[in-house]
Amino acid sequence: MSVSMGVAVNIVRQYLIAFIAAPIGGMIADKMGSSINYLKIALTLGTILTGIYLVIPTTMGIVVVVGLMLVLAAVMMTIRGTYYATTDEIQIPIVMSGAAAGILSIVGNTPDLFIFTLYGYFMDAYPGIQGYRYIFIAMMVFAVLGVGCCFLLAHMKKKIKSN
Incomplete structure (x- = not known):
């Protein structure tokens, strides 16, 4: 992808998707009745979508790769409308x-x-595709940690309700 296309995609991801997705995440969490449960689902979906990058062929077209990135960004941005x-x-x-x-x-x-x-x-240490694989693995680890925190919050919520 050219630098100018990369900048354009980043602007769409950073501003347009963030502007639209955060309130949508809040609305979905409200419909579900629990932001904690929504966060579990969104972080799990984010982990799965990120994992696709580990198995997707490097010959996959740019449209598919960028499309996946925009969907992943939308899922992650919905979290901003719910975590507080x-x-x-x-x-x-x-x-x-x-x-x-x-x-x-x-x-x-x-x-x-x-x-x-x-x-x-x-x-730097793992040039090319291997470096990106490690980045995606790190992203997945952080998302899984987030899911773990959601389970901890759900446990706290259950304990509070039982008192």
């Missing part, structure tokens, strides 16, 4: 909601501190 809603489900008091949002922001954005360095390392 988990505080309500586990009954964080409203007076603590600001602190809870701050802690969520720290935890949720911590990968931004090291992820680009890690991905750069993968690309």
Whole structure:
């Protein structure tokens, strides 16, 4: 893909899809009645979609690869419309909601501190397709950790309801 096409796809992914997907994620979670359950599904789907990159032939056309990337971006962006809603489900008091949002922001954005360095390392140490494979594996690991956190939150929610 040319640099200009890459920039155009990134603009669509970063701005258009994010603008549309986040509120859609919130609406889906509302329809489901649980942002925690929605997050489990979205992160699992994101793991599967990312895993496709590990098995897709390198000769696959650019349209398929970019299409998959845009679908994956849409799924991941729907998460942005739901992750703060988990505080309500586990009954964080409203007076603590600001602190809870701050802690969520720290935890949720911590990968931004090291992820680009890690991905750069993968690309330098494992040139070509192998570096990308390691990046996709790391993405899958983070998504699976997110699913694990959702199960922990669901357990906390169940415990709160039983009290």
